[in-house]
Amino acid sequence: MEKKIGLYICKGCGIADAVDVDKLVKNVKKMPVCKTHDVLCSAEGLQMIKGDMTSEGVNTMVIAACSPRVKFAEFDFPGSLVERANIREFVAWTLEAKSAQAQSAAEDYINMGIVKAQKADVPQPNVLADLNSTILVIGGGIAGMNAALAGANAGQKVVLVEKDAQLGGFVNKLYKKIPTASVFQEPLIVDTEIEKTVKDVEGNGNIKVYKSTTVAKTDGQPGLYDVTLSNGEQLKIGAIVMATGWKPYDATKLGHLGYGLSKNVVTNIELEEIAKKNNGKIVRPSDGKEATKVAFVQCAGQRDPNHLPYCSGMCCASSLKQAKYVRANKDAVAMVFYKDIRTPGRTELYYKEAQNDPGVMLSKADVTGVSDAGNGNLYVEMENTLFGTKTGEKVKVEADLVVLATGMVPTTRGPQEYLDGLTKAAGGGDDSKKAYLEQTPKPDYILNLGYRQGPEIPSLEGAAGFADSNFICFQYETRRTGIYAAGSVHQPMNMAEAIEDGQGAAFKAIQAMDHVARGVAVHPRAWDMTYPDPLLIKCTACKRCTEECPFGAIDEDEKGIPKYNINRCRRCGTCMGACPERIVSFKDYSVDIVGSMLKAIDVPDDEDETRVVCLVCENDSYPALDTAAINRKQLHPGVRFVSMRCLGGMNLVWVADALSKGIDGMLLLGCKYGENYQCHFVKGSELANTRFSKVSETLNRLQLESERVGLMQIAINEYDKLPEMINDFVEKVKEFGPNPFKSM
């Protein structure tokens, strides 16, 4: 398509008060069509543009007006390329009106917009051939079965793979359950009815069930997975729900709480098995006698940095339910020793009911040990109780059965720990890696991905082995596109929550398949039709893109040449930033486009005029800048903001592009990184910072101070601090004196 660019400059919202618009028209790059309008977003303004599209054949627009975050629908011309130059927020609202600096900033923003419009192209969706839309659900427990049913009832084909000989997972072990219906009312203890769900799954024509089966290999990408099962069968799969659940924490590590001391110290899961086997009667393992004094020790190996640092969330309500098993015998008593009773939400009603039962004794206590009391009975030893004793005084309570409320360990934890150990060992050289492989028992993998970055969902710092997303707002964002975790492998949760989570994950799987079928990315750039298109003939097989891709989208062939799996890609541009050969480009986002924009900034000869380029993350920092503008905070007039999809796309060549032209400094504004990172693409700002640490080489070559470049972490609500932070940086750059490349 022959490009015809129209430049449209708005005069409204104070723009014409801040800059001389006629002078702008005269000074910026000449375009075939260039018009101004009092209110460009008005019906008349938009009609002017549409008129030019029809009569002049304008098909590419540079809109010099407000921020691209507003008036989106107005300036959306489907099929055309639209570039927004933000001269309202970045100039009219934040720089001194009618100053030479405001004028020059507006010129720079328009020229950058023009350069981008000249270099960019309208994206075309890249839809891969032979896409499949079958959902694979791994794990046939409560979350997995509900995921399968949800997908099937939306008309999708589903394959459900369960490693055990029957479906049902942990619920099979339960005697009764806490109601999963929404209304909390009597009875507060009901049959699990797991057989009903199993029957629904097995009788559903859209679901194919494999039992006693695991996944041996997963190759490919969303829409095009080739999955090999342990029975050798090969399946074409579109997206995956991972619902492999949890294991109880290893109770043999709880010797201090009496586990192993006596048969009459059991876990909460073992108690369910006892109740189930004896049709509700609670008998003790040592002699089969009915237990009439049962002690529950809450948080057994939980909320404990030596065991599980987290709270599994479901054990308090489970113990209260089990107390009701005990209380089916009216002569029996149940004693619950807790740190805090955690019955959040409406499960509080369990607690209230237990409090009203004189046969249930509840006390806050720090249980310090369990010891033999003879005749198979046990003493539960504790301090800091509510028995009217002084703080610190020890108390001993006799029980004929002790139940340890152990927590949930996700099935992903074993593989993650093994793989993290392997990475660490490999860092110590070949011998260390070999020793690790020989000495460490290999865990059961779940996905067995044939990905360059490893066979499983990567571990997340602080998530203790769970396949969590790290995002409060976006619960299903695993770092493997098209693979969604659900249930207790995702986070510790109860049955009611696991049902919802399974349904939610199935939905995300359907959505991912829908997007690849339309050739658009998935969250967060869920509209984006562009994709990385590397010029591989120039690739040097340095592997940086394959290693740094946050989503493991890029594999390698035998020669180390990257293979881009577009359907795994989230379009952040980290590969573009990583590539030293600058060969990775998107239709509207490339090293050349951004570099050319930087070169379009006018660098005045006047040595007192500092110019600093600021590359800004569009997700958080850019809105923060806009917000500073809405509050009419003044920004430094020597700074030019350039929007990035993510700072992970920052290519070091831009430092040379800018500084060799006489720009005095470069500042990156990105998201908070570290354990609780806020980057929507995992590590963007952190990667950019790492790259910057290597920038001194480039700067030394130019004989410039490395402190001329810097990175600041900004949250979206820190707009109040932003102007000062930027000013401080510019002042620091000024101290080095003007860039000697100015006027060269």
Add this chain to the structure above:
Amino acid sequence: MAENKVLVVGGGFSGLTAAVEAAETGAEVILVEKNPYLGGRVTQLNKYFWKMCPPNCGLEIQYKRIKNNGKVTIYTLAQVEKISGSEGNFEVTIKTTPRFVNDKCTACNKCAEVCPVERSNDFDFGMSKTKAAYLAHSQAFPAQYVIDGKVCKGSSCGACVKACPYGAIDLGMKAETITVKVGAVVTATGWNPYDATKMDNLGFGRVQNVVTNMMMERLAAPNGPTQGKIVRPSDGKEVKNIAFVQCAGSRDENHLPFCSYICCLASLKQATYVREQYGDSKVKVFYIDIRTPGLYENRFYAKLQQDANVSFLKGKVAKIEQGENGDVKVTAEDIHGGGKVTESFDMVVLATGMEPTAKSLSGAGIKATWDGFVDQAALPKGVYAAGTVKAPVDVARTAQDATAAVMKSIQSLRRN
């Protein structure tokens, strides 16, 4: 043939999640929100617990997804009046109240500059004022001003009409009734803070410097009434000695019978705000149980327990009274130590709970349970509930729940 449309009632965190996810999977979405802006309760929060990240970060992504997607029709200042029909073919009546500002608005602020009338700012729970013509907050979406019809002097003034260069103000705008056809409905009307004046012994509204946890969020927020400086309302004094009163209304048959899920974590988060702002500050939390269930939440609690300036006292607060010079006197039982304790603080935060909003949907034929949530068993086929109108949960669980509700809606569209 079913309408390939989903109606989402409520544009807060749940409703927004449901709307965006449904739209990105090919459904047309109609999103009805009673406020003049989207984002709901979480827009008023300074940060989310445990991660201490700002809610607008996630909301910004949702707004961007809506803008780029183009399939979500938004009605702000709107409520659903009636739902009739059946799964696949519902007819829904929506009633809007006038904004008096049309979509020609560019958010230039000229109307607010000239507006002569001030109003109490409900976004800040009355702790600040705006003009009658105002933008709800500086990251509001849609970025469109609104005129408060209750205080605006109307055409007798008309200053804003004259000042607006864009013809964006229409003081004659009338309430409208709109009828739409949809295939499925997600109700996500969320929660309101429980009315703290109902707890007579806790002194709210009577004793100076007793605030609710939602007010505390505004006091800590950079876009709040004090630009994020935590000072007490009566005299602007820096808050160096603060108490949090847990279960203010929650877990109480006379008020809210359930546990509101979020208040323990909210207080721990707010304790962090104070500790970060004032190095020499002291925090005391009066609690029954500290409930921080989950993967990260307990470590968040454990970390705060390490802070020598933060103390926890197990015991219910019996009464709150005015002390000297604006201070607040708290009397509580001390379960461990026995007896009662009385202590004085600069400011007291009541950890008030969630009042569910299911009753607001009764006109539309949605039944509420005895404790005020949507009665899911009584929902018509094709109508679903998501988030805190269904049960008290935190934001993360809401995200899961809302996604599950979209799954069910898509099933409704596809099976009819």
